[in-house]
Amino acid sequence: MDPINSIANWLEGLFTGWGLAPWLVNLILTGLGIVVLSTVALIVAIVCVWIERKVVARFQDRLGPNRLGPFGLVQPFADILKLLLKEDITPTGVDKIPYNISPIIALATVLILWGIIPLTPTVLGSDINVGVLFIVAMGAISTLGIIMAGWACNNKYALLGAFRMVAQMVSYEVPMVIALMIPVILASSMGIHQIVESQSVWYIFVVPLAALIFLISSQAELGRGPFDLAEAESEIVAGFHIEYSGMKFGMFYAGELLHAFTVGALFASLFLGGWSGPFVEQVPMLGVVYLFTKALFIYWVIMWIKYSLPRLRIDHMLSFNWKFLTPLALALLMVVALTHKLLSNTDPWVYVLSMLVANIAVGWIALSLARRRAIIERKKFEENRALARPAESAAAAPTS
Amino acid sequence: MIPLSWYLIFAAALFCTGLFGVLARKNSIAILMGIELMLNSVNVNLVAFWRYRTPETITGQVFAIIVFAVAAAEVAVGLALFISIYRRRNTVVADEINLLKW
């Protein structure tokens, strides 16, 4: 009961029956697959617009859009119609080619990621054996798109916003790559299909700290949540997409939401077992349902973090990355590699429990070191404050 | 199929383009971009030779990865130098950085 593969086989038989050459049949089927997958991904983007607005409304104790259609379901279509009909203003002095290409790059690098996520046990866009590194590569290209957008706009604030965003994205790629290497160690392969298949126990129960580091650095890579200094309206107006209007802005916006959902799908594949669930071998299409449910849950967690926490300052953000998150990720990588090598031939329960204990130990040590450091800094800060002291202790207290 | 000669001629052409960039450009960062083109052409050469002549051993790819690392290190130090020079001399044009010229 595998509808997608049976449709593909039937089409292949049909085209070969018409006398087309095998490479042409392959090309047509690949093209059809690309069209179907992109359409599904873009429809998911539209649904994400609705989900985002409803969820943020509920977090802020209000209802959200509920006038257009039942529960506001027609709202995203109204949004898209508005963006399509808006006037497309191009400021003077822009560099035409980077200005027009960067919204395309912003959306394309997210859509490409849908090609490597395994949707069911048998349906996969492309089974490359370096899938994990491919995710990082697409993040790197989207960083380039942001620089192009910021520079091409001929606007100082767009350039500043782009610089900050790129500094943040490049910095948070480091713990993200290290945290991504941990499922690779556990599964002995960089291909996402192999990682999903080797999750007899979901990796979030084996290496929860790695999942947490991946979630935090993905939140920063997305430019969302407490890490959104570069595009916050109260700080730098709209950051690097300040000069974009109409559908070009729509592509940035939809790209950002789709990227958040894609990060949810990737987290689900790498740490939550992907398409696995009850009865998925008999009915492969259930794999898509399970994957999307898990991806929606992680997307909801990402939104939860965004709408509950205040914004971080850029120097706090970067020092958090370089002084806490990267050493923690490196230490965790070494501990996981050591434990995996020592215990890979023992009973699975012993393996899982000892990995879990090792993770919690590393996290505990890191947090107590951070707490000790925070106490020292707070004490230093309190000493230096010039408080308005009463007269008798002002004579006794030193001035430094 | 694609004969080895196509890859080698392509790599030679890219190398000569990078060489022209290094010899003929005024701005130091443009010279650095020419150097990057040359390093990439050498990498293509290495991987082509690996694939066509010794695909069983992995030495060609290891060499290419080490070239990646060296190129990254060189670009980082080079750009740090250029930024530092720009702060002192207010120029990155190679002809104007001539204090040590005899």
Place this chain on the structure above:
Amino acid sequence: MTAVQIIFLLVAAATLGAGLLVVTAHNLIHAALWLVVSLFGIAVLYVLLNAGFLAVAQVVIYIGAIAILVIFAIMLTRKVAADSGPQTNSNWGWGAALAAALFGALFWIFQGWPGINTALQPLSESQDTVVQLGQALLAPDEYLLVFEVASVLLLAALIGSIMIARVRKDS
């Protein structure tokens, strides 16, 4: 003309064209963007050569780090007046002649080498280049020393570039 040959010709032409534009573009940021196109074309060539890991590593390292560094450096050292006027120095004729002579010499050497038309042997199915690469880089009797020396080199470059580009408080 098989499909792979057409793809190779298109990608090689695009990469060479982008390379020419890198070395002749007037506006330096346009040159950097053409460099990105050229690097991406080379990543596609790595895929054609069955070196998938190198292709993705090329995108991550070159486009994701080096090209962005170059663009940042161009923006930080930019003087708008410097974008007008000739971008090539007075010896560009000799440079072009030397590059053309070198290309001619390399072409002539290729003609004289009998191994130039080696055919493509298909890779055996059991060979996983990523696993082989990992084992080669970390096996003590293969390339572990090279790997460690490269790490020390990167560490030296990291520390060196921070020291050089630091803003000194005394000056």
